[in-house]
Amino acid sequence: MGKKLVSLDHVVFNYEGSDSHAINDVSFDIYEGEWLAIVGHNGSGKSTLAKLLNGLHFASSGVITINGSELTQATVWEARRKIGMVFQNPDNQFVGTTVEDDVAFGLENNGIQQDIMAERVKRALMKVKMDAFLDQEPHHLSGGQKQRVAIAGVLALQPDIIILDEATSMLDPRGREEVLETVRELKEENVLTVVSITHDLEEAAKADRIIVMNKGQVHREGSPIEIFRLEDELIELGLDIPFSVKLSKALQKTGLDLKNDHLTEEELVKELCELHSKM
Template identity: 65%
Template sequence: MNTIVISIKGVSYQYPEQESLALNNVSLDVYKGEWLAIVGHNGSGKSTLAKMLNGLHYPSKGTVMIGGYALNEENVWSIREKLGMVFQNPDNQFVGTTVQDDVAFGLENNGVEHGVMQERVFASLEKVGMTAFLNQEPHHLSGGQKQRVAIAGVIALRPDIILLDEATSMLDPLGREEVMNTVRELNEKEGLTVISITHDLEEAAKADRVIVLNEGRLYTEGTPQSIFQLDRELLNLGLGVPFAVQMSQLLADAGLQLSQRHFNEEELVSELWTLNFKM
C-alpha cells in the first residue's frame, strides 16, 4: 500500500453563508488497496470532504489529486470514473424498476455495449451476493440488500476507489454487518480502495487506517488499535467508543487478564468463553 491514489494538500473550504472554515488546511493521502475510515462528529468536516472527493465542492485553497487528475471543473467527470460513491439513503439512488435495471443504469449512460453490460451487471451483483434478486423491485428489499445493490451499481462502472458516505447509518445491525462484510470482501479480493466516511467507530474498527477530523482540521490518524486507545479524547470529541472496547477496558480494570483490547464483540465473547473453560 505505497501507491498514492488520492493526495490532499493544504485544503480549505468555506461555505458562503458561514464564517468559519468547514475544512481548514487538511492534508492526507489515500493509498491503493487500503480501507481508510474518516470519522468525526457532526460539523467536523467529514461530509464536506466527501462531497469534495466526488467533485461536488472545489477547494477554496489547496489541491486535491484523484487518480492522477487535479480536482477542477475540467477533470471532474474523469475523476468520477475513478471514484464511485455510495450515499446514506439507498432509496435516493434507485432509478430502475428492477435490481438489474438499476445496476445497468450507469453503464447505459456511459454507452457500454449491451452484451458487455449484461456481463458486468451479473458479475457485480454476484460480488455482492445479490444475483437471486435480479428481477426484484429495489424498494421491496431490506436496507442491507438495498445498499448492496447500490454498491453493485458502483462497482459495475469499475472505479478504482469506492467512497461510502455514511452508507450504513440508516441500517439495522444485521444490514450494517451485511454491507461491511461485502465491502471487506471487495477490498480484500478485488483490491478496491475503500474510503468510509462515518461517525460510527464500530464501522471504523474494520478499516486499515482511521483519520479523525475535528472542527475542520485533521485531529489525529492511525490504526484502529491506536485510535481507540484515545477513548476519553474521542468521547470529548463527541465520538462513542465501540462497546467491545469499553467492555474490554472495564473487564481489565476489574482484574480480568485479557490477551488484548478487543474491537469487536465476537472476539471478546470468544476469549471470555476460553477463559471460562480454563477456570
C-alpha cells in the same frame, strides 16, 4: 502500504454564505487497497470531505490529486469514474425501475456497448449477491438490499475507490451487516479501496486506518488500536469506543491483569479464558 491513489494537500472549503471553514487545511493520502475509516461527530466535516473527493464540491484552496491528476472542473468526470459513492439514504439513490436498469444506469451514461454492459451488470450483481433480483422493482427490496444494488451500480463502473458516506446508518442491524460483509468480501478480493465515512465505531475498528475529523480538521490519524487508545479524547469529540475496548478497560480498572488492547470481543474472551485457567 500500496501506492498513493488520492492525495489531499492543504484543502480548504467554505460553504456559501458561511464565514467558517467546513474543511480547514486538510492533508492526507489514500492508498491502494486499504480500508480507510473517516469518523467524526455530526458536523465535523466528514461528509463535506466525501463531496470534495468526487467533485460535488470544489476546494476553495488547496489541491486534491486523484491518480496523479489534479481534480478540477475539467477532470471531474474522469475522477468520478475512478471514485464511486454510496450515499446514506437507500431510497434516494435508486434511479432505475428494476434492479438491472438501476445498475446499468451509470454504464449507459458512460456510453458502454450494450453487450459489455449486460455482462458487467450481471457480474456486479453477482458480486453483491443480488443477481437473483435482476428484474425486481426497488420497492420490493429491503434497505440493505437497496444499498447492495447501489454498490453494484458503483462496481459496474469499475472504480478504483468506493466511498461509503454513512451508507449503513439508515439500515437495521441485519441490513448493516449485509452491506459491510459485501464490501469486506469485495475488498478481500482486492477489487477495491474503501473509504468509509461512519459513526459506527465497531465498523471503524475493522478498518486498516482511521482518520478522526473534528471542526473541519484532521484531529488524529492512526491504526484502530492507536485511535481507540485515545478513549476519553474520542468521547469528548462526541464519539465512542468499541464495546470490547470499553469492557477491557473497565475490567482492568477492577484489578484484572489483562494485557492487550482488545479491538474485538473474541480477543478479549480469549485472554479472559487464559486468565481464568490460571486462577
